[in-house]
Each structure stands twice: as structure tokens, then as C-alpha cells.
Amino acid sequence: MSDQGQGPANQGSPAREPIFLLPGAVTVLAGVLVAIHLASTLVLNPEGQQQLIFWFAFQPARIWLAAQDIGIAMPLIWTPFSHAFLHGGWDHLLINVAWLAIFATPVARRYGAGAMLVIFLVSAAAGAAAFAAFTLRDGVYLIGASGGVAGLTGAATRFIFQPVLVARHPETGQQVILGRKLASIGEVFTNPRSRYFALIWLILNAAIPFLPLLTGTSLGIAWQAHLGGFIAGMLMVGLFERPVPPPAPAP
Template sequence: MNEEGQKPAMPAPAGREPIFLLPGAITILAGVLAAVHLASTVVLNPDGQIQLLFWFAFQPYRIVLAGIDPGIAVPLLWTPFSHAFLHAGWDHLLINLAWLVIFATPVVRRYGAGPMLALFLLSAAGGAALFAVTTLYSQVYLIGASGGVAGLTGAAIRFMFQPVLIGRHPETGEQMVLGRRLASVREVFVNPRSRWFTLIWLLLNALVPLVPLLTGTSLSIAWQAHLGGFAAGFLLVGLFERKI
């Protein structure tokens, strides 16, 4: 009992720490990618997996065959996006998920779930476009979230290396954090950190096609999708920008 004859106030129970610290949109997207791959490997037999690739992988050669049979080009309406939900193996999926967690997080916290998903899909399509330009007659197909994730990387680079802006509340005059300004393309390359990150990322992906020539080993890495997706996210992120 205290001096006034009242029981001392009990401390408020501490809030529970969330199990997942990721934004919900990223958790859901990662879960969908994992569920699709799990279903494709556990539920589908080999014939079913072939049909899955036929209908949902991106195959640029369909553009060539469209002149012979227009019906074969119909999947081109959705495969520039749907290919991002298919993966060649668990290692392929896990690498993309790790990269997704790192670079989708700042994007979804800045713009929200809808713009993040839109950038992911637009970047996947941008990666598919460059892949088509370079492999039109090769009869190969494209799968994997790499293009979409590369686009989120390009989008994040536009602001994550910029200084935090501080303003004042219009009524109280108190200082408040406004966030980071979206850098112009020029400013990205003026800032040393964003410039070197961008140049090294682009150079590493541009060198992928030279690896077989230098080592004699083949790599099944769609570097075109990485570069095309990165460019799409890097250039289109401004469409979702809000003034701060």
C-alpha cells in the first residue's frame, strides 16, 4: 500500500515482439514464391512440370512462331510476369528470396505494398524484354524472380544512399524526420556509395556471358533479365514517388 492507501499501479505488460520483422507484403510474396515451387516439385509429375513451363515460363521464340500460328503467342500476354513465380530449384529460389528480403524491404516501407508489387512485376517484364531481344531465336525459356528482384534493387538505390531529410512541424516547430529524397539519375552517380554500388552490380552482371569464354564452363544465369529488370526499377520508381 502506498501513502494514499492505494495499491501501486502494476506495470503495463510489454508488447509482444513480432515473430517476423519483415513487412507483411514481403512475407506474403516470399510465401507465394515458395508455395509455387513446392507445389511444382511435390504435386506435379514430370509431364505436369513440362506443361507448367510451357504455359507460364517466358519463351521469346513464341514471337517468331506467332507468324505461323498466332495462337501460340497468346501466353505472351502473361508469361512476361508469370515466369517470375517459377524457379529451377531450391537454391535458385532461396537466393532470390534473400535478395528480395534485402531490397524489397526499403521499397515497401517507402511506397507501400501495392507499388512494391507493381515495381516487381514491371521489372520482371523489363527483364523479359531484354531477354527476348538477346535470345529471340534460341528457343530457350526464362524463369525466376531475378528480374523483379533486380528491379527492386534498382529502385532502392535511388533513395537508400541519400541523406535523411529533417524538417519542422508546421504547427509546433519541432524537428521531424521527413525521410530520404529520391535521387535523380545524375545524383545516383554523383554520390560515391550509390555510384560504386550501381557500377559494380552492373559490371558483375554484364560479365556473366564472358564466363564460359574464360573458364569453359556454362552458367545458366539470365543476366539479361537482371540488367533489364534493374533498368526498369531504376527508371520507373519515380512514378510511385510521393512528395515529402
């Protein structure tokens, strides 16, 4: 988290607010995405950019080409994760960074930086797997943080729409806010707010491959990665949940 510069303290002056209200881990991850794209566009020439895509984008065709040349499959070790740090343009990057800021923030605040990053990376890999299932022999490649961001969206959907849990202190009787419960998958779809959000998100992404029937053009959106990442994040977030302790009595 970045703070504004501080001058000499003045008695009675209001405390300065931080420039960014995002958790530090979210700010760093967003900064890494921006820095990589900035470097790839300003430093690399067209040939270097092609090499960057070749070695770090996820290419499903490598899976079946491995039978002919095992060496060509080596990038499959890291590209299910590294593709999430590459973007096709500034518009692609900025949309993903904005979505990351919105949904990585509650996940990082609830579970910490490590859990947020694990969900992001594993969801990116799950998105790559879903992408490969539909494009194995198409010769296309996958780049962008969308799968990882979709996973954080799915994870946040499990709790951001739930009511706040409140308990009473055993000695003072005062209300103590415990936070929001982690809903089960069933509860996500019984709570009206989370149900509508999840269904709209899933339906819109599932409808993307049918849009060319109406528009005549392909949007080039990896909807498979969105769906795979979202489902992975929604299922995985429970691994990081810890029971909320009851308010302890005063000593």
C-alpha cells in the first residue's frame, strides 16, 4: 500500500489518507501485471514479443504435439500460470486490473496475501485447462489474467453477499461483529443476491460462443477460462476458511 509523502507533523492536522485503499498484495499484483505489459510493449521488438508469446502464453496444441517432440511440451509446466501475466493490449489489461481490484480485495482482506495469490494462480491454471478442453487442436493460445481474476470472483461470491454475523460479548453484552459467513455452494444459489450475481456471470460467459451467430464476428474472449477459473475459485476458497472464534471474556 502506498502512502502520500509526510511532511513535518503539525499538531492538530488531520491524518493523511493512503493513496491506495487496496490491500498491499493486490496493489503489488496489479503493479506486476502493468509492469510486465509496459516492458513488453516498450522494450521488446516484434520478434521479442513473438518469443514472449511462444514461451509464456498457454498453447493447448503443445499437449498433443508432445507425442512428436517431448521438448515442445516443456512450457506446459509454467504456461498454465505465466499466461495470466501477459495481455494483448492496454484495454485487455485495464479491464482485468479493475476487476482484480474489486474482487481480489475482499479475498485478500479475509484470507491474506498468500491465499489470494494461490487462488489467483490455481484458478488461472483451471481456466487454462478448461480452455484446452475446447481448443486442443485449434492452434490458438491463451493470455490474460481473466481466469485468475474469475477465480477470485468466484471465491468472493461465497461470502460478500452473505449477512454480517453478530454475537454478544459474554460479559458486557455488547454486540461484536464477527464478519460474514462462508456460504456453501447451495447457499450461494439460495441467497437472492449471490444467486443472481453468479447466474448472470455464468450465463453471460456461457453465451459468448453463440454471439457470432448474431453478430457474425468473434469477440476473441476466452470464455472457457472465465468459467473454469470461476468454478475453481468458488470450490477452492473453503480450503482457506477458519472458524470464527467467539468473543473472549475480558481478563
